[in-house]
Amino acid sequence: MPDKDAQRMDALTDGVFAIVATLLVLEIKLPDFSGHLTTAEIRQSLLHIVPSFLAFAFSFLTVAIYWLNHDYLSSLITKYTPTLKYLNLFLLFWICLIPFPTRFISEYPTAKIASVVYGAEMMMVAVSGTCVYWYLAFKSGQLHHSIPIATRKSVLRKYLGGPVLYATSVVLAFISPYLSIGMFILIPLLFIILPKARLEEDV
Secondary structure (H helix, E strand, O other), rough: OOOHHHHHHHHHHHHHHHHHHHHHHHHHOOOOOOEEEEEHHHHHHHHHHHHHHHHHHHHHHHHHHHHHHHHHHHOOOOOOOOOHHHHHHHHHHHHHOOHHHHHHHHHHOOOOHHHHHHHHHHHHHHHHHHHHHHHHHHHHOOOOOOOOHHHHHHHHHHHHHHHHHHHHHHHHHHOHHHHHHHHHHHHHHHHHHHOOOOOOOOO
């Protein structure tokens, strides 16, 4: 059973994820309905919020996936070592920054720099999340000894897919921001559709 220290760290982590998810929805712009607008003008106003809604959608999905993964990993943790605490805070640092590039790309969806910044930020979220898993699986000594090293390495390869995909999105931004945005939509969908990475005991 997790000790009090682990429970406090999990509470902090859940709080950060909840705040970030809330901040993301605040980035959706309100349409301008001032004055007497025709149906065509209302439709045009609604179209203006599409980029901010899309940015919210794929950012929220990403945050939700990372929370689900963290929730699963935290169920395996009985004690947060000092190193694991710092790695978890490193992850939370990058999670907290997600609303900034989300707003950036929602306001400038066709700007190359916006896609580069968003992709680089999400790549760092993926890198920090992978670091948490790597330490937990190979250095912390917290996982049950019956979980084979081969299984741990297999899960690690799945975690590494995140940094690789987001690094690819940064490269694609220099070709076309739309290719990057396509990747930002595709990546969370892939992690939802593909089989989940799980550490099962060999019993």
